[in-house]
Amino acid sequence: MTAPATLPAPATSGERTARTPSRRARVVSRVVLALALAWGAYALAGALLAGRWWLWNGLGLAPPVAHLAVPALLVAVELLAGARRLGVLAATGVALLVGLGQTGVVLPAGAPPVDGSAPDAPTAVVVGWNTFSWDQGHDRQEFFAYLRSLDADVYLLQEHQHATPPDDRPRPVDDLDRVRRELPGYTAVAAGEFLTLSRHPVVDSVALRPDDLPPPRTDWPDYWDVRALRTDVRIGGRTVSLYNTHAPDLLNVNRSPFGRDFYEELHDSASRRTSHFTLLQDDLAANPYPVVLTGDLNVQPGSVDLRWYDGLDDAARAGGTVYPGTFPAAFPLWRLDWMLTGDGVEVLRHEVPGTGAEFSTHRPIRATVRFP
Structure with a gap:
């Protein structure tokens, strides 16, 4: 005689919340995605138009550090909301990559040592x-x-x-x-x-x-x-x-x-x-x-x-x-x-x-x- 199959117990509301984003998280995720796409478009326009089109001189005035700060902020909001949608994180990453050349960050090359190797150089x-x-x-x-x-x-x-x-x-x-x-x-x-x-x-x-x-x-x-x-x-x-x-x-x-x-x-x-x-x-x-x-x-x-x-x-x-x-x-x-x-x-x-x-x-x- 075969024992009847044991069906899994229905998931509680707390377990469903842990596995799937809440409605609020999904709304936040959609907003973050829209902002990431908008910022990516702005960064792309800057990369293509800054110094080429005179009208961009009046538009491309965001602080350079914003090209780091805005994507970082969007990622933080997405993660804190509990959504963690791969597409949203990818869009934010692309916006960051597009704007990297506009961040104003300078990676030091290292100053030449003052070691007397060129004593006559003024x-x-x-x-x-x-x-x-x-x-x-x-x-x-x-x-x-x-x-x-x-x-x-x-x-x-x-x-x-x-x-x-x-x-x-x-x-x-x-x-x-x-x-x-x-x-x-x-x-x-x-x-x-x-x-x-x-x-x-x-x-x-x-x-x-x-x-x-x-x-x-x-x-x-x-x-x-x-x-x-x-x-x-x-x-x-x-x-x-x-x-x-x-x-x-x-x-x-x-x-x-x-x-x-x-x-x-x-x-x-x-x-x-x-x-x-x-x-x-x-x-x-x-x-x-x-x-x-x-x-x-x-x-x-x-x-x-x-x-x-x-x-x-x-x-x-x-x-x-x-x-x-x-x-x-x-x-x-x-x-x-x-x-x-x-x-x-x-x-x-x-x-x-x-x-x-x-x-x-x-x-x-x-x-x-x-x-x-």
Whole structure:
């Protein structure tokens, strides 16, 4: 006689919940999937359009670190909801991979050891800084004291200017005598908004001015027409070129995106950027000297605009900062300021000091470089 088959007991509600996601978890999972697909599309658009399409200059402004933070947050929400759907996790992973080149994360290459292997190679401490309207609105003594505290052999400073209310129209500053008193021992070279200060002898300087620009927007043409100042200096018996740069802004934050002026200025800035980038690239290509280039490039990591600097190396790879953000100074989510080197220049140290936020919206870059 055969014993009757034993049927499994009906699953309790608690066991069903453990095996299958709850309705709430499924809803959360669908929301996460939609957000992952949307973010992946945004990251893909950035990879394809940044630096290629002028309109993206007004759209692709997410902080670079968001390309890491957003996928990580979506994965955390999916796991905490208890859904763990493979398709959702895969979509989030793809969004992360697509945006990896735009994260702004710098993997250190390691600084060359200062071991005396090249005892005759000259070194210099170089500081690049967008001062944000110079000393305007600040105590002058404190401002110059901060500059001195950076203790550089060469300062490459942008926005040596003041702003005129109500529209912050830039105007030149005539204070080189004061600069020489506050920073004795430096040779000052100024053009447009740029001020380069060097303890080493200055051999030559040239303000790079494209000849295909539209009319300037204000009565100070040099502000609009000069966006790079090249200064050749003599260091340790050889000539090196220092490029002080500030690319035109990606967009005018004072314009409403609902007005026509916003898009007109966006297109105008993109055109100006191309003209300035082209001239700078041509000058770099013809330059026989070792190069240090720094300034407010107004270029996001991963942007095709970085092609204009092909042949130069990112100095941040010699630093210990994985995310060398510079803007805004108090909480630097964006990396708009860069230091690049070329023709054998070695970066021994690179840092983004977390000081000076009371003077500028940008953090300075300070590097020790060794010339070949």
